[in-house]
Amino acid sequence: MNFRISGGNKSADIRLTENRIGDILYLTVNMTLPTPEIPETFSIKWNFSASDVHSTWNPSLLDIHGLAFEWGMLKLQSRLASWMPVQSLISQNGTNKLCIAVSDVDTPINIKTGLREEDATFACEIEFFTKPTSPVSSYNATVRFDMRSIPYYDSIYDTSDWWENDCGYKPAHVPDAAKMPMDSLWYSFHQMLDKDEIIKECKASKELGLETVIIDDGWQTDDNNRGYAYCGDWLVAPKKMGDMAELVGELHKIDMKVMLWYSVPFMGKYTSKYEEFKDMFLEGSGNDIDFFGLDPRYKKVRDYLVNIYKNAVSEWKLDGLKLDFIDSFVLRGKSLEYDSKRDYQSLEDAIHALMTEVKTALTKINPDILIEFRQSYVGPSIRKYGNMLRVGDCPCDTLKNRVGVINLRMTSGRTAVHSDMIMWNVNDTVENAALQFASILYGVPQVSVRADKIPEDQYRMLRYYISFWKEWKDVLLDGKLTAENPECNYSSACSTLGDKSVITSFTNPVICVKTKDAVAVNASMYNSLIIKGAKDKNYAVVNCMGDELAKGVVATDIEEINVPVAGMIFITG
Numbered sequence: 001m002n003f004r005i006s007g008g009n010k011s012a013d014i015r016l017t018e019n020r021i022g023d024i025l026y027l028t029v030n031m032t033l034p035t036p037e038i039p040e041t042f043s044i045k046w047n048f049s050a051s052d053v054h055s056t057w058n059p060s061l062l063d064i065h066g067l068a069f070e071w072g073m074l075k076l077q078s079r080l081a082s083w084m085p086v087q088s089l090i091s092q093n094g095t096n097k098l099c100i101a102v103s104d105v106d107t108p109i110n111i112k113t114g115l116r117e118e119d120a121t122f123a124c125e126i127e128f129f130t131k132p133t134s135p136v137s138s139y140n141a142t143v144r145f146d147m148r149s150i151p152y153y154d155s156i157y158d159t160s161d162w163w164e165n166d167c168g169y170k171p172a173h174v175p176d177a178a179k180m181p182m183d184s185l186w187y188s189f190h191q192m193l194d195k196d197e198i199i200k201e202c203k204a205s206k207e208l209g210l211e212t213v214i215i216d217d218g219w220q221t222d223d224n225n226r227g228y229a230y231c232g233d234w235l236v237a238p239k240k241m242g243d244m245a246e247l248v249g250e251l252h253k254i255d256m257k258v259m260l261w262y263s264v265p266f267m268g269k270y271t272s273k274y275e276e277f278k279d280m281f282l283e284g285s286g287n288d289i290d291f292f293g294l295d296p297r298y299k300k301v302r303d304y305l306v307n308i309y310k311n312a313v314s315e316w317k318l319d320g321l322k323l324d325f326i327d328s329f330v331l332r333g334k335s336l337e338y339d340s341k342r343d344y345q346s347l348e349d350a351i352h353a354l355m356t357e358v359k360t361a362l363t364k365i366n367p368d369i370l371i372e373f374r375q376s377y378v379g380p381s382i383r384k385y386g387n388m389l390r391v392g393d394c395p396c397d398t399l400k401n402r403v404g405v406i407n408l409r410m411t412s413g414r415t416a417v418h419s420d421m422i423m424w425n426v427n428d429t430v431e432n433a434a435l436q437f438a439s440i441l442y443g444v445p446q447v448s449v450r451a452d453k454i455p456e457d458q459y460r461m462l463r464y465y466i467s468f469w470k471e472w473k474d475v476l477l478d479g480k481l482t483a484e485n486p487e488c489n490y491s492s493a494c495s496t497l498g499d500k501s502v503i504t505s506f507t508n509p510v511i512c513v514k515t516k517d518a519v520a521v522n523a524s525m526y527n528s529l530i531i532k533g534a535k536d537k538n539y540a541v542v543n544c545m546g547d548e549l550a551k552g553v554v555a556t557d558i559e560e561i562n563v564p565v566a567g568m569i570f571i572t573g
Helices: 152-165 195-208 244-253 299-316 347-365 398-411 430-438 456-471 473-478
Strands: 004-007 013-021 024-037 042-049 055-057 074-078 086-090 096-102 109-116 121-128 136-146 182-184 212-215 257-263 266-268 291-294 320-324 370-374 388-390 416-418 480-484 492-497 500-505 510-512 517-522 528-532 538-542 548-553 558-562 568-572
Touching: 024 042, 074 086, 086 109, 086 152, 096 109, 096 121, 096 152, 121 136, 136 152, 152 398, 152 480, 182 195, 195 212, 195 244, 195 456, 244 257, 244 299, 257 299, 257 370, 299 320, 299 347, 347 370, 398 416, 398 430, 398 480, 430 456, 456 473, 473 492, 473 500, 500 510, 517 528, 528 568, 538 558, 548 558
Parallel strands: 182 212, 212 257, 257 320, 320 370, 370 388, 388 416, 500 517, 510 528
Antiparallel strands: 004 042, 013 024, 024 136, 042 121, 055 086, 074 109, 086 096, 096 136, 109 121, 266 291, 480 492, 492 500, 517 568, 528 558, 538 548, 538 568
């Protein structure tokens, strides 16, 4: 590949060094400046053949995986607090053609690809320092170009391993509780929280098999109009919650762990702390009308937030925190101007400092503290601070939830990947409700329906799916996950551990059995599955509530077996 450099500081000396190991090319980028300066955006450009390239993958794509054009390039925007720098070009049969990754996951970087009409090649570009950072006199990064003809997911898994093992991004400890199903109260309660109703809900959800409750937005305000105008003081709304320590104690008696939501950046206009912090806001990080984003480049801001979380965990005996909106820290407008009162000028460095201080303070209180982040703040750096990474909000959306879970699994190593909270219309069929769960089996389920307010068949379904998930948890979470047809948002997925596998059909009804024991989940709208490779094995079919419908022996190498929507077929022998 012929690399070209453009842009950058006038005084910058930018040099590239290539080192090829087989079909992986490592490009070292070295920039030096005679005196420290804020780096200006510079790019590395090259062209790559479009031969046998049919789709694009990056962790932020939850729907369209097309190729894009040179004049409207598909762009992955990465920085410490949002996504990660990796983008792939993939063949029709799922083979990797080019996986582009950058060792530096903290600096604001864009990876762009777009098809050139003139010669059927891809115009490719990596932009460094797309947002202002601190002054530097030197900068180094390595770009990894994987051109091996291997399954696309293996190139992504290897990239994640590279970040973790070669680039120094060691993830946080993941306690066992982070890998158990949870009851999140956001969709089921929104801000209409009530202490007695929470206790009632937790008793019911514990009976279903949920082990942790996440108390979301609303505990800190009596206002139920949504928005974040009352965030920032982080005092308990007593009319709703009573005494928080007492509530947590009651939930612990039920044997439920308790996590509490905080919107990290936001300071509302109607809080007592507004006047104190109004000169320490990031322009555009809130709506700049009735809530604003705090600027972590000020030590006072970081100290305030760290003490809020530390005191809450210590005094209320919380088991974890849901730290939200990290990606809302942005740098624009007046916030770009220098202020000597800040101890950091780089926003990314300040976020690092804040998260490091939070993790240090909380793990000192509880080494097994649960910390949840959600898309898009899910990259290798963020994995150092949190042990639960959740799919972004997509209520009732089985497609985005399944794609989000699978994307996160490919890039998150052993960090616990969680689904967005599953919910459904209580008037829907039990099969359609079950599809919400069937779509997210390869992540830790978060459930957000009122267990005492759903119909009996939906209750039975939920209890069965939770029990199934727990029984097969090791295979689902610790097995190797493969997913076919990323250009179709995954037609099927399979997780294999030892001689067991769980296979989910999303759109492809053909199930290939390659292990001694297997479960095939019908998350499609077909009423049957075509089983390959299971001749002479025993099978049993259940519906979405776990009722056995049929059993027998697979008679041929390829056999169609009736499996209802959201049902399962267990294959053994």
